[in-house]
Amino acid sequence: MILKATSINTYYGGSHILQDVSFDVNKGEAVGLLGRNGVGKTTTLRSIMGLTPPRKGSIVFKNTEIVGKPAYSVSRLGIAYMPDDLRIFPDLSCDENLEIAARLSMLKGYWNKERVEELFPVLRARKKQKGLNLSGGEKKMLSLGRALMANPELILMDEPSEGLAPLIVKNLAEVIRTIRSQGMTILLADQNLKFCRKVSDRGYILEKGRVVYSGAIADIWGNEEVIKKYLVL
Numbered sequence: 001m002i003l004k005a006t007s008i009n010t011y012y013g014g015s016h017i018l019q020d021v022s023f024d025v026n027k028g029e030a031v032g033l034l035g036r037n038g039v040g041k042t043t044t045l046r047s048i049m050g051l052t053p054p055r056k057g058s059i060v061f062k063n064t065e066i067v068g069k070p071a072y073s074v075s076r077l078g079i080a081y082m083p084d085d086l087r088i089f090p091d092l093s094c095d096e097n098l099e100i101a102a103r104l105s106m107l108k109g110y111w112n113k114e115r116v117e118e119l120f121p122v123l124r125a126r127k128k129q130k131g132l133n134l135s136g137g138e139k140k141m142l143s144l145g146r147a148l149m150a151n152p153e154l155i156l157m158d159e160p161s162e163g164l165a166p167l168i169v170k171n172l173a174e175v176i177r178t179i180r181s182q183g184m185t186i187l188l189a190d191q192n193l194k195f196c197r198k199v200s201d202r203g204y205i206l207e208k209g210r211v212v213y214s215g216a217i218a219d220i221w222g223n224e225e226v227i228k229k230y231l232v233l
Contacts, residue, residue: 094123176199
């Protein structure tokens with residue numbers, strides 16, 4: 001097991017967002033955090049990264065407790081974050097965005113600029129384009145490319161399929177499968193069950209800041225009652 005969260009409770013001011021949320025991720029797995037907008041998926045990822053630290057509970061990454069550690073320390077342990085707002089540098093080129101991600105990381109491994117560009121040929125074609133001028137799909141690719149350049153062991157993806165055309169979503173699913181074939185572990189938050197079904201092994205469904213259901217993605221896909229109550233196809 002590479003990541004284990006136990007009874008985490010996270011607040012925004014006085015609002016109790018995550019309530020005793022527990023889940024785990026095994027090395028090499030892709031696990032989905034599922035649920036409609038506003039149920040706590042993004043807060044869960046931010047809790048792991050130390051951007052919105054839990055007030056109670058435990059998050060252990062590779063046998064190290066990370067609750068209370070700042071985000072840069074969590075990153076240096078081997079976790080990368082692809083946020084829903086992407087956070088690329090709009091005034092830097094694709095090349096510069098990738099290079100700065102590699103420079104800021106203290107980890108070495110399989111992923112470098114050449115391999116990221118093989119995965120996303122469009123980034124090679126747009127290498128001199130500023131982030132500001134990329135399409136939505138290209139920005140997603142660049143954001144994921146930046147995460148890979150850090151050579152993490154675990155990537156957190158927040159709503160990777162949101163706002164993308166069906167063809168780009170299909171290509172993204174293929175990319176995620178390719179990344180996993182290189183040994184990457186993935187925890188993704190997405191409300192699109194059809195997409196998660198293509199890339200995830202297991203899923204945890206959140207509702208009002210609590211885990212209300214968990215199981216194999218195939219089992220979730222086959223449970224019409226759960227889908228109707230909690231999910232978006």
